[in-house]
Amino acid sequence: MGAYIIRRLLYVIPIVIGVSLLLFLLFNYLGKDPALVMAGKHATPERIAEIRTELGLDRPILVQFGDYLRQVATFDFGRSFSNRQLISDIIWNGMWPSLSLALPAFSMTLMMSITIALMVAYFRGRALDRIIVILCVMGMSIPSLAFILFGQYFLAYKLPEYIGIELFPISGYDMSFPWPYVILPAIIWVSVSLGTDVRFFRTAILDETHQDYVRTARAKGLSEQVVFFKHVLKNSMIPILTYVVIQIPFLIMGTLLLENFFGIPGLGSILIDALNTEDLPVIKAVATISCLFLIAGTLMTDILYSVVDPRVSLK
Amino acid sequence: MNRILNRNLICGTVLVLALGIASCTKKGGSSGSRELNLTSSAKIKGLDPIQAGDLYAGRQVANAYEPLFQYHYLKRPYELIPALAESMPTFESSSGSAASTVLKVRLKRAVLFQDDECFKASNGKGRELTADDIVYSFMRLADRKENAEGWWIFDGKIKGLNEWRDATPAGKNGDYSAKIEGLKALDRYTVRIELTKPNNQFLYYLAMPFTSIVPKEAVEHYGADFLRNPVGTGPFKLVREESNLNSKLVWVRNPTYRQEMYPTEGEPDDKAKGLLEDAGKQLPLVDKMIVQVIPEDQPRWLNFQSGKLDLTGIPKDNFDSTISADMDLNAEMMKKGIVLHKAPNLDVTYTSFNMEDPIVGKNKWLRKAMSLAYDINPVIKLFYNGRAIPAQSPIPPGVFGYSSQYRNPNVDYNIEKAKEFLAKAGYPGGKGLGTITLLGLSTSQARQQSEYFVNSMSKIGINVVVKAFTWPDFLKNMNDKKGQMWGLAWGADYPDAENFLQLFYGKNKAPGPNNANYVNSDYDRLYKEMLNLQNGEKRLEVIKKMVKIVEDDVPWVFGTHRIGFTLAQPWLRNYKVIEFDHNQEKYLNIDVARRSQGL
Numbered sequence: 001m002g003a004y005i006i007r008r009l010l011y012v013i014p015i016v017i018g019v020s021l022l023l024f025l026l027f028n029y030l031g032k033d034p035a036l037v038m039a040g041k042h043a044t045p046e047r048i049a050e051i052r053t054e055l056g057l058d059r060p061i062l063v064q065f066g067d068y069l070r071q072v073a074t075f076d077f078g079r080s081f082s083n084r085q086l087i088s089d090i091i092w093n094g095m096w097p098s099l100s101l102a103l104p105a106f107s108m109t110l111m112m113s114i115t116i117a118l119m120v121a122y123f124r125g126r127a128l129d130r131i132i133v134i135l136c137v138m139g140m141s142i143p144s145l146a147f148i149l150f151g152q153y154f155l156a157y158k159l160p161e162y163i164g165i166e167l168f169p170i171s172g173y174d175m176s177f178p179w180p181y182v183i184l185p186a187i188i189w190v191s192v193s194l195g196t197d198v199r200f201f202r203t204a205i206l207d208e209t210h211q212d213y214v215r216t217a218r219a220k221g222l223s224e225q226v227v228f229f230k231h232v233l234k235n236s237m238i239p240i241l242t243y244v245v246i247q248i249p250f251l252i253m254g255t256l257l258l259e260n261f262f263g264i265p266g267l268g269s270i271l272i273d274a275l276n277t278e279d280l281p282v283i284k285a286v287a288t289i290s291c292l293f294l295i296a297g298t299l300m301t302d303i304l305y306s307v308v309d310p311r312v313s314l315k
Numbered sequence: 316m317n318r319i320l321n322r323n324l325i326c327g328t329v330l331v332l333a334l335g336i337a338s339c340t341k342k343g344g345s346s347g348s349r350e351l352n353l354t355s356s357a358k359i360k361g362l363d364p365i366q367a368g369d370l371y372a373g374r375q376v377a378n379a380y381e382p383l384f385q386y387h388y389l390k391r392p393y394e395l396i397p398a399l400a401e402s403m404p405t406f407e408s409s410s411g412s413a414a415s416t417v418l419k420v421r422l423k424r425a426v427l428f429q430d431d432e433c434f435k436a437s438n439g440k441g442r443e444l445t446a447d448d449i450v451y452s453f454m455r456l457a458d459r460k461e462n463a464e465g466w467w468i469f470d471g472k473i474k475g476l477n478e479w480r481d482a483t484p485a486g487k488n489g490d491y492s493a494k495i496e497g498l499k500a501l502d503r504y505t506v507r508i509e510l511t512k513p514n515n516q517f518l519y520y521l522a523m524p525f526t527s528i529v530p531k532e533a534v535e536h537y538g539a540d541f542l543r544n545p546v547g548t549g550p551f552k553l554v555r556e557e558s559n560l561n562s563k564l565v566w567v568r569n570p571t572y573r574q575e576m577y578p579t580e581g582e583p584d585d586k587a588k589g590l591l592e593d594a595g596k597q598l599p600l601v602d603k604m605i606v607q608v609i610p611e612d613q614p615r616w617l618n619f620q621s622g623k624l625d626l627t628g629i630p631k632d633n634f635d636s637t638i639s640a641d642m643d644l645n646a647e648m649m650k651k652g653i654v655l656h657k658a659p660n661l662d663v664t665y666t667s668f669n670m671e672d673p674i675v676g677k678n679k680w681l682r683k684a685m686s687l688a689y690d691i692n693p694v695i696k697l698f699y700n701g702r703a704i705p706a707q708s709p710i711p712p713g714v715f716g717y718s719s720q721y722r723n724p725n726v727d728y729n730i731e732k733a734k735e736f737l738a739k740a741g742y743p744g745g746k747g748l749g750t751i752t753l754l755g756l757s758t759s760q761a762r763q764q765s766e767y768f769v770n771s772m773s774k775i776g777i778n779v780v781v782k783a784f785t786w787p788d789f790l791k792n793m794n795d796k797k798g799q800m801w802g803l804a805w806g807a808d809y810p811d812a813e814n815f816l817q818l819f820y821g822k823n824k825a826p827g828p829n830n831a832n833y834v835n836s837d838y839d840r841l842y843k844e845m846l847n848l849q850n851g852e853k854r855l856e857v858i859k860k861m862v863k864i865v866e867d868d869v870p871w872v873f874g875t876h877r878i879g880f881t882l883a884q885p886w887l888r889n890y891k892v893i894e895f896d897h898n899q900e901k902y903l904n905i906d907v908a909r910r911s912q913g914l
Contacts, residue, residue, distance in 0.1 A: 047459070050459070050485040050486065051462075053485060053486060054485070054486045079539060082360050082361075083360045083361045083542050083543075083560070084361070084539045084540075084542055085539070085540070085542070085543070086539075093559075094561075097562075149613060152613060152614060152617065153613070153617065156617065157617040157620065157621060160621075170614050170617045170618050170621060170623070171607070171609055171614035171617075171618060172562070172563070172607060173559075173562050173563070175559060260610050260611050261611050261613065261614055262614065263562055263563075263607060263608060263609050263614065264562070265559055265561035265562035265608075269358075269561070269610075270561065273358055275785070276785055276786065276787070277360075277787060278787045
């Protein structure tokens with residue numbers, strides 16, 4: 001296992017360099033001129049040239065790329081164009097609000113969707129299965145914005161009129177104790193995600209129930225519960241694992257709509273602001289970090305495969 | 316059911332219940348503190364005055380910092396009064412010149428910067444404001460390394476300042492010890508400013524947030540983090556540990572704020588409205604202010620309805636459920652005691668022609684035809700809920716030079732006349748014209764308004780294609796003149812007709828504010844003449860001539876002057892609509908007893 005991990009980490013190096021090269025070319029040459037963006041609409045050509053020098057954009061391309069690789073290696077992406085804050089601070093400060101919402105919401109979604117998927121797969125073809133599948137399809141058909149608007153209006157605003165207690169704040173965030181502010185957004189996140197996840201997990205579990213070994217286990221006289229929860233569940237973990245683990249790196253991005261509507265100062269809304277104001281260093285940094293997290297996510301997936309399925313060799 | 320399922324269900328339920336209980340609060344009125352709860356509908360990009368380029372940052376900057384002058388809170392028409400200055404200065408002639416280009420501004424005494432760790436010499440105690448701080452702050456606005464958003468207001472205006480700026484080597488800060496001919500501290504409390512030429516609007520610039528005064532110690536101490544660590548002379552002090560520019564700013568009363576009292580006079584009906592009840596009291600009137608950043612309409616609206624915000628605008632989608640047909644509050648809102656404030660904005664919306672375009676820019680009949688084919692009244696109803704009046708000229712109501720009697724013949728919707736003028740333009744029924752490109756924003760409302768424009772032009776046979784962009788891309792394409800028309804709005808920086816008439820001055824072509832790239836030598840000559848006149852008969856005469864030239868040449872399809880509708884909670888005192896509301900919060904007060912009753 002150790003050798004495998006080291007080997008995979010070494011493979012990651014050329015991947016990171018390749019991705020970095022693509023991002024570098026995209027932002028420095030194919031996209032907008034960073035000096036023009038930073039100079040603003042009233043800048044003279046002389047001022048733009050000065051800014052190009054200040055940003056090091058007049059240096060040879062290899063030197064600039066080397067500088068960018070250093071930024072990637074040290075997570076030091078300089079300062080934001082719009083508010084001059086250190087980008088590493090922006091990402092660090094924005095990451096935690098996003099995670100304070102995303103982690104509990106993701107965990108709740110995972111627990112509930114696996115539970116429900118197991119239930120419906122176990123009772124496949126029966127009324128419970130059909131009802132839940134219909135509900136899942138309905139949930140998938142409703143736009144997430146509708147969940148947000150209705151959830152905020154009825155649960156945060158209207159409900160206190162009937163019960164005399166405010167269960168959820170309408171919006172806001174407290175960095176020192178965020179939990180009361182993320183519960184309603186988390187519930188909405190779960191509601192939005194449940195339909196898709198339940199259907200996917202149900203399919204993955206049902207696929208396994210049609211395998212030969214399941215028929216063999218039943219033929220040997222094992223109870224349906226043992227067949228299901230001991231054998232089928234474990235074997236259906238590979239596609240579930242892939243689906244789940246690949247989402248983890250993106251949890252730090254949070255979700256833009258929820259963050260905007262509930263006033264959570266997370267990375268999702270920071271990125272959208274950066275896109276609207278053409279804050280190129282922030283956009284570049286977030287794109288870079290997202291790629292790195294994705295690479296880390298796929299590595300984690302590969303390693304976890306061997307844990308759930310001994311057939312998978314790490315050689 | 317299986318152990319796994321049971322365990323998952325129990326874990327999930329416990330988690331939800333625990334977090335739900337943690338978030339419970341009793342519904343009802345809030346605490347008995349004199350605390351303002353306000354909102355910003357956009358994130359605050361920073362609290363450095365020289366970068367306060369949008370109204371959201373400008374409002375927050377004004378809580379911590381002060382410029383030399385401010386607007387009288389209650390008097391209308393708007394009147395400049397001293398803020399950090401001791402009195403209103405007058406322009407004098409400089410030696411060797413008859414032109415009145417010199418201002419001597421005397422500062423108030425004993426004005427202190429707030430206590431802060433940056434004042435090492437006095438162990439963190441804020442020191443007194445001096446004339447050197449004025450010189451430093453204005454030089455900083457000109458410093459190329461700072462890349463100040465507000466530089467445009469001093470660019471070319473103060474003698475020697477541009478030269479100082481240009482002499483700085485690239486990438487380095489300016490030499491703040493250098494002497495500038497037009498910017499000097501004559502003594503501890505007197506600043507001398509000499510302009511390059513007479514400028515009657517200059518005092519207005521000295522009331523803008525860009526020109527607020529900052530201490531050198533704070534700039535040097537905090538460096539690039541100065542944006543988040545304001546240290547000013549203003550009425551409020553930021554509670555940094557509780558504040559985050561992306562979500563919430565918490566301000567408390569500045570204990571060392573100078574002596575400034577609530578005004579004792581205003582408009583004739585201000586007393587009846589209760590706006591003079593706090594006359595003569597020391598400002599600010601509240602102890603604490605929380606500004607929540609809420610970009611979306613729904614949460615802002617719901618927070619106001621729950622009593623958690625003291626002030627809000629009315630989102631378009633909630634207008635009909637709030638305002639009755641006679642444009643007043645409906646019964647339900649009145650029952651809650653909510654107060655509606657209405658006042659015209661000092662702004663103008665318009666669709667500009669690119670006067671350098673060979674087709675629309677060179678064909679006056681075409682422009683007249685398009686202007687007459689555009690009916691602004693459905694726009695006012697659909698997109699502004701009736702909260703606007705048709706604009707006849709660029710000058711809005713409330714600004715000297717506006718005339719409620721004036722009617723622009725190109726604004727009177729008339730399809731038949733439009734078709735006639737289109738034929739005179741050489742394109743009968745739109746034949747041979749080709750496609751006109753309209754640049755717009757990609758927001759849903761902007762797209763809808765662009766769609767309406769396209770439909771209007773199609774009625775006379777003109778085919779318009781819309782290109783939608785985000786705001787930065789829109790600005791870039793407009794300044795690069797990559798379109799034939801574009802929709803915009805202009806809000807007053809100061810209450811003078813010059814701020815609107817400069818939008819047609821030839822030297823202000825893109826990337827300046829003359830987005831139409833309109834050039835007319837007669838207009839330019841009258842503009843320069845108007846600059847040197849004080850408000851009065853003569854100036855009015857000149858303004859009328861300028862408006863007539865714009866009417867004749869049709870560089871714009873005029874839109875609207877918008878009317879602001881603001882809702883205030885019944886416990887909010889002293890609220891009065893003020894266009895230049897940078898430092899309004901210091902005048903506001905809370906009726907604590909009324910607030911504790913809730914809505």
